[in-house]
Amino acid sequence: VSTQSTGSSPPFSFSDIQNINSHHKNQNEMDEETLKSIPSQVGTLIMSLNGTVISSSAELEDSATQHILFRIVESVGGVFSAPEPFKRLTVSYGGVSYLVTIAGDHIYVVKKRA
Numbered sequence: 001v002s003t004q005s006t007g008s009s010p011p012f013s014f015s016d017i018q019n020i021n022s023h024h025k026n027q028n029e030m031d032e033e034t035l036k037s038i039p040s041q042v043g044t045l046i047m048s049l050n051g052t053v054i055s056s057s058a059e060l061e062d063s064a065t066q067h068i069l070f071r072i073v074e075s076v077g078g079v080f081s082a083p084e085p086f087k088r089l090t091v092s093y094g095g096v097s098y099l100v101t102i103a104g105d106h107i108y109v110v111k112k113r114a
Contacts, residue, residue: 044058096112
């Protein structure tokens with residue numbers, strides 16, 4: 001699921017992905033510092049697959065927002081029902097984008113301003 005208005009730039013760039021990949025300890029592991037290194041991020045969130053918050057920062061520290069983001073991931077069906085969950089999900093609206101990645105046993109979310 002990805003929604004973007006016509007003419008807007010993508011919510012993240014190839015260099016963002018390269019930056020994340022260069023900091024991975026392995027393909028299934030990221031940490032909060034890696035997420036915080038993404039340009040234009042205004043909040044980070046790491047959750048377990050059952051929705052337990054492992055760490056959060058800035059604009060994603062609010063428990064109501066965390067719950068909503070987990071419900072979105074859950075409703076997409078990628079965590080629990082599919083044999084192989086989705087890898088990336090982008091939700092864009094109102095000048096912000098939420099970038100969601102599932103890797104290993106964690107859900108990683110970065111909130112970015114457009």
